[in-house]
Structure formats: C-alpha cells, structure tokens
Ligand SMILES: Nc1ncnc2c1ncn2[C@@H]1O[C@H](COP(=O)(O)OP(=O)(O)OP(=O)(O)O)[C@@H](O)[C@H]1O
C-alpha cells in the first residue's frame with residue numbers, strides 16, 4: 001500500500017496543491033491524503049527527513065524505517081483508519097480515565113488511539129521500561145526510536161535466536177516489573193510478537209491498547225499478559241507460578257521507584 005517513493009512523490013504533489021485523478025485513485029483516499037498531510041507536517045517540523053522502507057504491514061498499522069533530517073534512524077508507525085479490527089479498539093479506550101468521551105467517527109478514534117500509544121510509550125520510558133523512545137505524534141502517525149539488531153530493524157522474539165536467554169529473561173523481568181508496578185500500566189497484548197530482540201536486549205513494543213490499573217478491564221488484561229509472560233519465561237528456562245511471577249514483578253517495580 002505504501003511504497004515509500006510513492007509516498008514522497010505524493011507528498012510533493014500535495015504540497016504543490018495537486019488533486020488530480022491519480023491521487024484520487026489512491027486507495028482509501030481520505031485516509032491517504034490526511035496521512036500524507038500528517039507526514040508532511042512532521043517533515044516540515046523536521047521530525048521526519050524521509051521514509052526509507054516498510055518494516056511491517058499489519059492489520060492495524062504499517063511501520064516504516066525512516067530517517068530524521070540529520071540521517072538518524074527512526075521508526076514511523078501509521079495507523080489505518082479503515083481497519084477491520086476497529087471496533088475492538090473501543091474497549092481499550094472507553095473507561096480509560098485519561099481520555100474523555102468518545103466521538104463516533106473512526107478518524108477521531110484512530111487519532112486518539114495513536115496518541116494513547118505515544119502516551120503509554122512515554123510513561124513506560126520515563127519509568128525505565130525498555131521501549132522505543134517516542135519522539136512525536138500527529139494524527140495517526142507515531143514517530144519513535146528505531147529498534148535495531150546488528151544494524152537492521154530488530155527481529156521479534158517469536159522468530160529470533162537468543163544468544164543469552166538468561167540475561168534476556170532477567171532484563172525482561174526488570175522491564176515488566178517497571179511497566180506493571182512502576183509505571184502502573186497493563187500492556188494488554190504482551191506476547192512474543194510484541195517483544196523485539198535488540199542489541200540492548202528485550203524491547204517491549206505495541207502499546208496502543210495498554211491501560212492504567214484504574215481501567216475496568218485491567219485485571220482481565222493483566223491475567224492474560226501474565227499467562228503469556230509465564231509461557232515466554234518457561235521457554236527461556238524459568239518456570240514461575242502466577243503468584244511467584246507477580247511478586248517478582250512487584251519487587252522489581254518497587255526497586256525502580258526507589259532509585
Ligand atoms: N520502534 C520499532 N523499531 C523497529 N521495529 C518496529 C518498531 N515498532 C514496530 N516495529 C516492527 O513493526 C511491527 C508492527 O509493529 P506493532 O507491533 O507496533 O504494530 P501492530 O499494531 O502489531 O500492527 P498490526 O497488528 O497491524 O500488525 C513489529 O512487529 C516490528 O517488527
């Protein structure tokens with residue numbers, strides 16, 4: 001859908017005020033044009049220099065490898081407005097006291113979702129969780145640190161070989177402790193698909209759906225995350241019961257708060 005060269009060309013034409021038939025032919029026209037405008041504004045603000053290539057094309061979002069104007073690497077996540085998964089987003093935002101009443105239109109909800117991911121990453125980052133550093137958000141476009149391994153975008157835990165499973169498990173426990181019991185956020189989609197294996201160990205990504213503890217479904221989401229985390233840790237050679245895991249995470253979250 002998003003050939004980076006094409007995106008740049010479309011941005012240039014948008015800038016020139018062109019609205020020709022070819023531009024109108026682009027799939028999901030309004031979304032594309034508004035997304036282009038958001039990218040263009042971020043270029044104007046000198047947050048983004050250029051888009052390089054697609055890292056991932058998913059159901060909800062496309063992620064690009066990009067560069068800032070000085071040539072530093074970035075990851076740019078573009079949320080889709082037309083998404084089949086759209087309805088399920090509501091349950092992660094409704095009841096989150098950080099956000100007000102929801103309007104009905106998709107665009108508004110997707111923009112809110114993107115801001116929510118930015119805010120969650122920011123809170124996690126400030127509490128010492130290993131996440132991509134969030135840099136900027138505009139509409140449905142989120143700009144963050146590019147997580148790499150050996151100079152390329154980092155692989156998912158799902159598909160990576162670990163050089164040091166012990167160290168990886170330790171560092172994952174630290175991050176999870178800080179996330180759930182330092183930052184006070186429940187990831188709500190923790191899995192081996194949302195943990196990257198990078199040069200600096202595990203990095204937790206994909207936090208659009210994450211909620212604070214006072215969200216009405218936080219405990220349900222927490223239980224599911226803990227089941228997944230127990231599975232991941234077991235595959236790294238560490239078996240914990242639910243209660244054992246929770247007390248380890250609480251301890252690590254509290255340690256961070258004291259620092
Ligand atoms: N900061 C980043 N650095 C490097 N790669 C990233 C970064 N953020 C995301 N990715 C890559 O993009 C993929 C999709 O990102 P993410 O998990 O945040 O989106 P998603 O909401 O799961 O998208 P979808 O559900 O539509 O696939 C990740 O699996 C990862 O490979």
Ligand SMILES: [Mg+2]
Pocket residue numbers: 193194206
């Ligand atoms: Mg994901």
